[in-house]
Amino acid sequence: MKNKKPIISIIGDYFVGKTAIIESYLGYGFKINSITTIGIDIYPLKVKIKKKIYELSIKDTAGQEQYHSLSLNSVRNCQGIILVYSRNDFNSFHNIITNWINSINDLINLKKTPCILVENKNDLELDEQIKEEEINNIINEYNLTFIRSSAKENKNIKEIFEKITQLILEKKQKEEEKRKNTKYKMVDKENDIIEVVEEYNNIGSFSIASSKHINENEKNSC
Numbered sequence: 001m002k003n004k005k006p007i008i009s010i011i012g013d014y015f016v017g018k019t020a021i022i023e024s025y026l027g028y029g030f031k032i033n034s035i036t037t038i039g040i041d042i043y044p045l046k047v048k049i050k051k052k053i054y055e056l057s058i059k060d061t062a063g064q065e066q067y068h069s070l071s072l073n074s075v076r077n078c079q080g081i082i083l084v085y086s087r088n089d090f091n092s093f094h095n096i097i098t099n100w101i102n103s104i105n106d107l108i109n110l111k112k113t114p115c116i117l118v119e120n121k122n123d124l125e126l127d128e129q130i131k132e133e134e135i136n137n138i139i140n141e142y143n144l145t146f147i148r149s150s151a152k153e154n155k156n157i158k159e160i161f162e163k164i165t166q167l168i169l170e171k172k173q174k175e176e177e178k179r180k181n182t183k184y185k186m187v188d189k190e191n192d193i194i195e196v197v198e199e200y201n202n203i204g205s206f207s208i209a210s211s212k213h214i215n216e217n218e219k220n221s222c
């Protein structure tokens, strides 16, 4: 059995504040002149829920157009997704609903993947806002959790990472329940991740079991 941390991809257009959200969570402070992400940066990160600490691996992707296919590909082996748009950039919201979501959904089943939609830069006062109805349409269609944040003011940043961890734990619990109620048993298979197993060691980190279903006939050969 392989032990791995759950991987979360953070995705969205250029300049919406993806890196700022991660750095704000990690306590690195807020940079007005940030450096654009090139390729993918990986951040190890810890989340505390109900006195237990979980370890996650965050893939901070690049929003610039030339990196889009690389950023998209990062969702293939992840257990959760954080989609980010910026409150003052209607195009970044529009791109979530017209480009990012459809492209992600071509690669994985988004409705079955823990996913949070984040509207960042909520410290900015604006005359015109993205309509609630449009936001609701997309969150209802894809089962998304919606959070408004400000990396600048560190508002709702902790909540983003706590929520995605909770969603992953809930998914794992549901899968375990389903597994208990089936006559099939689980076997290990690399890169076929369908189960997240918590090992409550002293730091409470996750491990992930790679597994697949086999039927009764196959059992004997195992």
Ligand SMILES: Nc1nc2c(ncn2[C@@H]2O[C@H](COP(=O)(O)OP(=O)(O)OP(=O)(O)O)[C@@H](O)[C@H]2O)c(=O)[nH]1
Residues within 6 Å of the ligand: 012, 013, 014, 015, 016, 017, 018, 019, 020, 021, 030, 031, 032, 033, 034, 035, 036, 037, 038, 061, 062, 063, 064, 120, 121, 122, 123, 124, 149, 150, 151, 152, 153
């Ligand atoms: N006012 C405000 N500005 C923010 C906030 N978050 C990020 N910014 C600013 O937005 C700009 C872009 O932030 P980044 O975190 O680099 O954006 P990104 O999404 O990682 O961009 P790429 O790496 O190019 O894809 C920077 O100038 C930040 O200072 C926020 O919550 N409020």
Ligand SMILES: [Mg+2]
Residues within 6 Å of the ligand: 018, 019, 020, 035, 036, 037, 060, 061, 062, 063
């Ligand atoms: Mg970045």
